[in-house]
Amino acid sequence: MTGSSGNTGRVCFITGASSGLGKGLALRLAREGYAVGLSARRETLLAEVADRIQEEGGTAVSFPCDASDGPAVVSAIRRCEETLGPVNLLIANAGMSLNTLVDSFDAAGVEKVLDVNLLGxxxxxxxxxxxMLDRGDGQIVAVSSIAGFAGLPMSAAYSASKGGMTNFFESLRIDLRGTGVDVTVITPGFVRTPMTDHNRHAMPFIMDLEPAVELMVKAIRKRKKSLAFPWPLAGLVWSLRVLPRPIYDWIASRIDRTKAPEAGGPPGPPE
Ligand SMILES: NC(=O)c1ccc[n+]([C@@H]2O[C@H](COP(=O)([O-])OP(=O)(O)OC[C@H]3O[C@@H](n4cnc5c(N)ncnc54)[C@H](OP(=O)(O)O)[C@@H]3O)[C@@H](O)[C@H]2O)c1
Structure with missing residues (x-):
């Protein structure tokens, strides 16, 4: 850990900070003056992110843990608060994708996706x-997905986890009105990260990481209630919700199932 000249005294804890959007947000928010608590399973990658932030004059400390291990997550955040101070901004971003295939249906896989993406x-x-409630100030950012807008084919577990996440944090946002604790629900479309690198299916309107992180940081700074991007894809997927279900089923079933990856999910450490 090192001090930072531009440190605002504000602390951000980011899950899934070892790669992709979480790493991008960590680097960007450190430049905004946040002291950053970094969390994920891969300690070496977290250390690399922390080193880079420190080289740029920022403050970052790694608190590795598995997002699906409740006591480990709570302990990591407690240690972060002891080291850096109270967390003003939580970014719940850790996530995994896994295809749900009907001919090798596996409840354990579904449980894992819900554990990491939703319960994490x-x-x-x-x-x-x-x-945050004691201090009357805080912000919780849920990195959900437009995959939660509808039940997408081959994505039962992922769509359920993200639909659950969006609704969970939307409920919380309403319950927290007037407390000083804001909730921002972010639903990205496709962004170029290790998670999408393995996809062989079409990814319409896919965005590069930097502009996606920029949009997210703007929404976080403004404490927006929600952000869905890119708008053409978000609008399209959102509109699928109101279609008569026979029409939705027909459109969604056009997706070429032969392009499903052999084994879904982003690269990660051995379980
Ligand atoms: N990229 C997209 O197109 C897209 C679109 C919509 C939503 N999202 C959401 O954005 C978030 C970030 O995804 P990404 O695209 O940046 O993918 P990514 O590069 O694969 O990053 C996923 C992050 O989650 C962490 N993670 C996964 N399983 C974990 C576990 N069990 N415990 C702790 N950390 C875990 C990974 O760290 P370790 O492997 O080191 O643990 C990694 O840091 C996810 O929630 C994803 O669902 C992404």
Whole structure:
């Protein structure tokens, strides 16, 4: 850990900070003066992100843990608060994708996706919420997905996890009105990260990482209630919700199933 000349005294804890959007947000928010607590499973990658932030004059400390291990998440955030101070901004971003295939249907895979994507964000929220309420100030950012707008083919677990996440944090946002604790729900479309690198299917309107992070940081800074991007894809997927279901099923079933990856999910450490 090193001090930073532009340190604002504000602390941000980011899950899934070892790669992709989480790493991009960590680098960007450190430049905004946040002291950053970095979390994910891959310690070496986290250390590289922390080193880069420190080289740029920022403050970052790694708190590795598995997002699906509730007590480990709470302990990581407690240690972050002891080291850097109270967390003002939580970014619940850790996530995994995994195809749900009907001919090799596996409830354990579904459980894993829900544990990491949905419950992981809930555990992190438990760790910060009471402190934020006591201080009357805080912001929780849920990195969900437009995949939560509708049940997408071959994505039952992922769509369920992200639909659950969006609704969970939307409920919380309403319940927290007037407390000083804001909730921002972000639903990205496709962004070039290690998660999408393995996709062989079409990814319409895919965005580069930098502009995606820039949009997210703007929404975070303005404490917006929600952000869906890129708007053409977000609008399209959102409009699918209101279609009569026979028409939706017909459109969604046009997706070429032969292009599903052999094994879904982003690269990660051995389980
Ligand atoms: N890229 C897109 O097109 C896109 C679109 C919509 C939503 N999203 C969402 O954006 C978030 C970030 O994804 P990304 O695209 O940046 O993918 P990524 O580069 O694969 O990053 C995923 C991050 O989540 C962490 N993670 C995964 N499983 C974990 C676990 N069990 N415990 C702790 N950390 C875990 C990974 O770290 P370790 O492997 O080191 O643990 C990594 O830091 C995800 O929630 C994803 O669903 C992405």
């Amino acid at each position: 964000a809930v555990y992190a929220t438990e760790a910060v919420l009471a402190g």
